Amino acid sequence: MDWIYTYLHSFYKDLTTATGVNNLIFPHTAMPDIMAPYQGDQALVPHPMYDWLGHVEWYDAVVLMHQGSMTPEEFDVLTTDITNFLAYASEPYHQSQEHIGYWVIGFLCILFVFIYFLKREYWKDVKRYKK
Known part of the structure; x- marks a missing residue:
């Protein structure tokens, strides 16, 4: 601008x-x-x-x-x-896209937490069978 x-x-x-x-x-x-x-x-x-x-x-x-x-x-x-x-x-639509962007970032942060715990659960079994 x-x-x-x-x-x-x-x-x-x-x-x-x-x-x-x-x-x-x-x-x-x-x-x-x-x-x-x-x-x-x-x-x-x-x-x-x-x-x-x-x-x-x-x-x-x-x-x-x-x-x-x-x-x-x-x-x-x-x-x-x-x-x-x-x-x-x-x-x-710039303002509405920016507003939606905050919701998307929040969703991704929450999703990251769930995926992290899911990864820990899977790798727990992988490490156990690897030995």
Whole structure:
């Protein structure tokens, strides 16, 4: 879920692509920035980082250049709602499955106790005849 939320927040203007935007999380995505009217235009801010191989330019931030029709707080609420809806739509029975899972684990624990005592009973006879 966090991936979708971050993906929706990570679009920035890139005139070298066919759609005119790019994404920081999933570069060269074919999806246009459908949230731009709400969020506004973002720009990529390069942040140079140096490692033992030399100079590496690492893009790690997008900055809001022009605000859209929503404030950043309203846009956060919108993307959170979209993300939660997509999570629910992808697996609507998640809560009931989790509830059933506790019962299954409890049943298996009780079954383990019975199987353990049954194993002891069988092996008692096996050890006696083995001698």
